[in-house]
Amino acid sequence: MAGLEELKEAIISGNRDKAKELTQKALDGGMTARAIVVEGIAPAMEVVGEKFRANEFFVPELLIAQRAMKEALGLMSDEAVDHVGTVVVGTVKGDLHDIGKNLVAAMLEGAGFKVVDLGVDVSPEQFVKAGQDSSANIVAMSALLTTTMGSMRDTVKALQEAGTRGETRVLIGGAPVTQSYADEIEADAYAPDAASAVEEAKKLLPA
Numbered sequence: 001m002a003g004l005e006e007l008k009e010a011i012i013s014g015n016r017d018k019a020k021e022l023t024q025k026a027l028d029g030g031m032t033a034r035a036i037v038v039e040g041i042a043p044a045m046e047v048v049g050e051k052f053r054a055n056e057f058f059v060p061e062l063l064i065a066q067r068a069m070k071e072a073l074g075l076m077s078d079e080a081v082d083h084v085g086t087v088v089v090g091t092v093k094g095d096l097h098d099i100g101k102n103l104v105a106a107m108l109e110g111a112g113f114k115v116v117d118l119g120v121d122v123s124p125e126q127f128v129k130a131g132q133d134s135s136a137n138i139v140a141m142s143a144l145l146t147t148t149m150g151s152m153r154d155t156v157k158a159l160q161e162a163g164t165r166g167e168t169r170v171l172i173g174g175a176p177v178t179q180s181y182a183d184e185i186e187a188d189a190y191a192p193d194a195a196s197a198v199e200e201a202k203k204l205l206p207a
């Protein structure tokens with residue numbers, strides 16, 4: 001649909017006023033929030049992720065696209081979007097880096113997930129509690145420091161001890177994190193970037 005193509009372009013180019021206007025127009029025209037997310041916002045953020053991977057976009061472009069996406073999503077009530085699943089997202093304890101985590105959260109939102117963003121410096125206990133409170137399908141952790149990665153292992157253990165490991169899957173990522181580390185700490189999935197995080201999160205949802 002032409003309006004959604006325009007919305008996609010507005011988000012990719014970070015034009016938040018246009019993104020807001022076009023989203024409102026689509027809602028007024030009777031389009032469902034889910035259709036707008038699935039056919040407009042998510043594909044736009046996929047393009048943004050691909051451009052970032054290809055070094056065509058850098059952090060500023062990512063952030064303005066994310067801001068435009070948030071404006072568009074802000075027009076939809078939580079109830080209006082039929083979420084595909086719930087993800088608790090945060091940067092682990094001791095770690096204050098949040099640019100990558102915010103991108104992952106934004107891309108997940110764009111793909112139709114309900115995102116509970118705990119921010120930075122999140123302890124294992126906070127992840128467990130938020131996972132329980134929101135009946136999350138996934139706990140998604142970001143770490144940028146080799147010194148804070150260990151908190152991912154502690155969170156996996158804390159989820160196990162709380163008895164919620166069965167229903168809550170664990171996704172991890174961040175510059176120093178690797179697939180072999182994910183295997184070592186028994187996380188369910190690892191993603192090297194925000195676009196792959198969405199792909200992995202979808203795979204972790206119950207069939």
Ligand code: B1M
Binds near residue numbers: 103174
């Ligand atoms: Co910091 N810092 N920093 N820093 N910082 C790094 C990470 C570092 C590599 C720089 C360096 O030395 N070359 C280094 C870490 C070394 C290491 O441990 N291996 C470092 C250090 C040492 C520190 C301090 C200790 C410095 C000091 O004070 N002496 C300190 C620590 C503070 C703390 O956290 N307790 C510190 C502080 C800071 C700032 C506050 C100044 C700032 C953070 C601002 C903020 O985030 N709001 C900062 C920044 C900006 C960086 C660099 C320059 C950039 C990080 C970034 O945002 N990249 C970084 C060097 C670098 O990477 N070039 C560095 C862009 C972002 C889009 O990428 O976060 O990797 P990234 O996210 C990617 C993927 O990793 C992935 O998807 C994203 C996009 O596709 N991903 C996930 C991330 N999370 C994911 C989760 C997933 C899946 C994928 O699933 C859940």
